[in-house]
Amino acid sequence: MTSAAERPLLFLDVDGPLIPFGTSSGHRHAAASDSSASLDQGNPLLERLDPGIGPRLMALGCHLVWASTWMDDANEAVAPRIGLPRLPVVEWPDLCADAGPRGLHWKTRHLVEWASRRPFIWVDDEISAMDRIWVAAQHPAPSLLHHVDPTKGLLDDDFSALAGWLRAVAPSRVTSTGD
Structure with a gap:
């Protein structure tokens, strides 16, 4: 169990968790790296954002951090559309660096370093x-x-899983998940 002062981090990816790849017709969209250049030109992927998801994330009581290749674009294009304030952004190291064991996601080592021995949740589709x-x-x-x-x-179901883990690790931090 964490101390009352220790607020768990929640590393949040954009593509997949917040912008689903699926559509009603079953088509998949292009990666956000292809679309982030057009943020100010009515990016159609942003229409997939659920405006109610930001308050639900805030209610978890975590310290929210963008862990996405959108980087600060997430603060400009995503946060206002889902009701989040500006969040800290994980700055990714050079991807040519040693990634670790085969099968380890390129984000993993850096997120553990960023967490710096603090409890954390990482929400991602990879x-x-x-x-x-x-x-x-x-x-x-x-x-x-x-x-x-x-x-x-x-x-x-995802919010229920996150809230359940938080209740076990930091019970005083979870307020409501909108379930």
């Missing part, structure tokens, strides 16, 4: 078993690597 094994071995504080179905984005 989390693997290797990421979970590596974090369990390398990070001394509690962590939850929560995989989101990229065709659906964050759903009620």
Whole structure:
């Protein structure tokens, strides 16, 4: 259990968790890196954002951090549309650096460093078993690597899982998830 002063981090990816890849017709969209240049030109992917998701994320009581290739564009284009304030942004290291064991996501090592021994949740659609094994071995504080179905984005069941983990790790921090 964490101390009352220790507020868990919640590393949040954009594509998949907040902007689902699936559509009613079953088509998949292009990656955000292709679309982020057109943020001010009515990016149609932003229409997939659920404006009610920001308050639900805030209600979790975590310290929210963008962990996405959108980087600060998430503060400009995503946050205002879902009711979030400006959030800290993980700055990614050079991707040519040693990524670690085969199958380890390129974000994993850097997120553990960024967490700096604090409890954290990582919400992403690309989390693997290797990421979970590596974090369990390398990070001394509690962590939850929560995989989101990229065709659906964050759903009620995801919020229930996040809130349940938080109640176990930092019970005084969870207020409401809108369930």
